[in-house]
Each structure stands twice: as C-alpha cells, then as structure tokens.
Amino acid sequence: MPVNDDATTLTDPSTGTDAPSDSMPDDLDASEALPINELFCSLQGEGTLVGTPSVFVRTSGCNLRCWFCDSYHTSWEPTGAWLSVDDVVERVAEFDADHVVLTGGEPLVHEASVDLLDRLSSKGYHTTVETNGTVYRDAAIDLASVSPKLASSTPTLENAPEGVDAGAWEQRHEARRIDYDALVGLVEAYETQLKFVVTGPDDMPEIETLVEEVRDRASAPVPNDRVLLMPEGVTREQVDETRNTVADLALEHGYRYTPRLHVDLWNDAPGT
Numbered sequence: 001m002p003v004n005d006d007a008t009t010l011t012d013p014s015t016g017t018d019a020p021s022d023s024m025p026d027d028l029d030a031s032e033a034l035p036i037n038e039l040f041c042s043l044q045g046e047g048t049l050v051g052t053p054s055v056f057v058r059t060s061g062c063n064l065r066c067w068f069c070d071s072y073h074t075s076w077e078p079t080g081a082w083l084s085v086d087d088v089v090e091r092v093a094e095f096d097a098d099h100v101v102l103t104g105g106e107p108l109v110h111e112a113s114v115d116l117l118d119r120l121s122s123k124g125y126h127t128t129v130e131t132n133g134t135v136y137r138d139a140a141i142d143l144a145s146v147s148p149k150l151a152s153s154t155p156t157l158e159n160a161p162e163g164v165d166a167g168a169w170e171q172r173h174e175a176r177r178i179d180y181d182a183l184v185g186l187v188e189a190y191e192t193q194l195k196f197v198v199t200g201p202d203d204m205p206e207i208e209t210l211v212e213e214v215r216d217r218a219s220a221p222v223p224n225d226r227v228l229l230m231p232e233g234v235t236r237e238q239v240d241e242t243r244n245t246v247a248d249l250a251l252e253h254g255y256r257y258t259p260r261l262h263v264d265l266w267n268d269a270p271g272t
Helices: 085-092 112-122 166-176 180-189 201-217 236-253 261-266
Strands: 033-043 053-059 079-084 099-103 126-131 143-146 192-198 227-231
Touching: 033 085, 033 112, 033 261, 053 085, 079 085, 085 112, 099 112, 112 126, 143 180, 180 201, 192 201, 192 236, 201 227, 201 236, 227 236, 236 261
Parallel strands: 053 099, 099 126, 126 143, 143 192, 192 227
Antiparallel strands: 033 053, 033 079
C-alpha cells in the first residue's frame, strides 16, 4: 500500500525527469530522502529467493519507460511521498522479516539509496536491489537482481499505456536501456542474477548476445543458473499466456525459469 494517504504525483512523466524532486520537504535533500511509492511486507515473488518473506521498499522515479511496466505509478506516473532514510529504516523495522528488497522504478537513480542500503546492512538485514542495470552504485548490496531491458520493452504509440506520451520516451528508452559499463560493474561487485522479462521466443537471440557480451567483459563469472527467464505479465491471465513458452525456452537454453509468485497468489493487487 502507499506509505501514506497523501501520495501525490511527483513528476510530469513527459519531462523525462529521472529522479522526482517535486514536493520534497524543505528540511530534506536528495542525499537523505527517498520518494517512496510503497513500503510493505510480502513474499519475494521472483528470482533465486522466491518465497522469502521480505520487506519491499519501492521508490518512485525511473530512467526508463517499459511499455509493460508492472509498477506504473513509479515510472509513467510517479507517485509517492518523500521520507527520510531514518523514517524508512524505522518503518522496515516494524515488520518481522530479515530480507529487504529495494525496488522501483529504478532505485539506484536516487543518491540516498546508498545510505539506506548501508544502514540496513549495518542492522543485519539481507538486501536485494531490483535494478534495470543502467546505474551502478557502491553500496551494501547482498544480491543485485539485474533486469536488463530488451528491445521488446521499448514503448511505442501502439503498445504504451493509454494516456501517456510514448513518443517522448521511445527514443530515450531505446538509447538508455542497455549500459554495459553499469552491468559489468554490478556483476563484478555483487552476487548477481540476470533476470529477463520474456515476451516470447523472439527475445532469445538478444538475451544470448547480451549474456555473452557481459561474460566477455566481466572478470566475474555469469553461470547459466544465474540467468533467469521470467514470463511477461502483470495479471494471472497474462502470465498464463506466456508461462509454458518461457519455461520451455529456459529448458532449451539451459537457463533458469522464475515464476511471478506474487502474481499467481494475489494477481496485480498493490502491496504484494
């Protein structure tokens, strides 16, 4: 659920702003506060830690605009409330979970994410960061869950959410969606999983090329069991349409399949 009942739109999505600054309290600055869209406890629904009770800290604001984004109110229409890092840490402590997932939007566009991760680590939490892999930061990250965005994620006038300015974002998204320097930095610095949202078999050549490129550039290994394929879809019905196809692709290419457990359990309900 939203962190409070007064969540407001933080940016005009047509401006291209990466890190929303609207409505930041006068007594805070970008180094000590985060725009928080949701803060809740649930089961990790994706990746190698699927099923693990976790506190999710979802920031608002993103440097990309995937047409199928499952957190529309952090990207296309960013909403939330600015909280100090102290406040976020206090709210995390209200839940009985040892894992914290910092997600978004793109949480690493925010400078204060580093302070938050370091604070959580000092208190004994396992930290996962869910990132699109275009931003590298030096922080206390136990698992970098990196989801590089494929060409099939690029918004167009035909597939973008209704009422948004897809034309303003199509070229910007396409130009930004892969940053090999950031990808390699994450792979070399942290335990990493590469998690791809798969829309169908046509995505596989790009996935294989990207994985091999990261392997060639990085000094750290990228084993097949750290390459995860996940069906695209934000509702049970949508995931049902691609689940078996993606599972078959994982078997064929020797990669790992990951479900979207939260979608299976709670459909597209917020706070899950």
